[in-house]
Amino acid sequence: xxxxxxxxxxxxxxxxxxxxxxxxxxxxxxxxxxxxxxxxxxxxxxxxxxxxxxxxxxxxxxxxxxxxxxxxxxxxxxxxxxxxxxxxxxxxxxxxxxxxxxxxxxxxxxxxxxxxxxxxxxxxxxxxxxxxxxxxxxxxxxxxxxxxxxxxxxxxxxxxxxxxxxxxxxxxxxxxxxxxxxxxxxxxxxxxxxx
Numbered sequence: 001x002x003x004x005x006x007x008x009x010x011x012x013x014x015x016x017x018x019x020x021x022x023x024x025x026x027x028x029x030x031x032x033x034x035x036x037x038x039x040x041x042x043x044x045x046x047x048x049x050x051x052x053x054x055x056x057x058x059x060x061x062x063x064x065x066x067x068x069x070x071x072x073x074x075x076x077x078x079x080x081x082x083x084x085x086x087x088x089x090x091x092x093x094x095x096x097x098x099x100x101x102x103x104x105x106x107x108x109x110x111x112x113x114x115x116x117x118x119x120x121x122x123x124x125x126x127x128x129x130x131x132x133x134x135x136x137x138x139x140x141x142x143x144x145x146x147x148x149x150x151x152x153x154x155x156x157x158x159x160x161x162x163x164x165x166x167x168x169x170x171x172x173x174x175x176x177x178x179x180x181x182x183x184x185x186x187x188x189x190x191x192x193x194x195x
Contacts, residue, residue, distance in 0.1 A: 060153035073181040081120040093132040127188030136161040
């Protein structure tokens with residue numbers, strides 16, 4: 001397979017490429033197909049890490065929101081998941097459902113966390129669509145930078161949709177966020193009560 005002019009092969013669950021002039025040596029590729037370490041002249045053995053996210057000691061922005069270190073308009077929370085409104089929604093009521101366990105990719109979630117997360121996604125989708133007055137929504141999960149992932153903490157987007165209304169990502173005003181949060185929480189309470 002060719003990616004950005006480099007030969008790319010998948011082996012041992014790693015994006016890697018041969019290092020020119022060094023027989024048998026391979027280097028992991030970053031999300032954009034480059035190897036910044038190899039570009040500095042260092043030969044890096046292939047790793048088993050498939051996550052193209054940059055290494056960091058800091059928790060993700062979602063973990064910071066879940067810990068209440070950053071503000072968020074929460075609409076649902078359990079021991080394992082949290083759901084809060086997107087600060088830059090693509091549509092009114094755009095909600096994120098996030099596991100509290102910080103892993104970058106969907107396929108890295110342990111099975112019990114995955115089951116719990118999917119239950120939360122389904123429940124929150126019912127509450128969001130009821131609150132926003134539409135049965136239509138986009139459910140999105142991006143895995144890896146080439147797939148559009150920006151925050152390397154697995155999450156699902158629930159984006160309500162209406163006929164003829166384009167999705168338009170923009171910063172939401174705090175009072176509008178509070179209003180949508182109240183509506184979604186009330187709708188979720190009705191859904192959970194079986195109404």
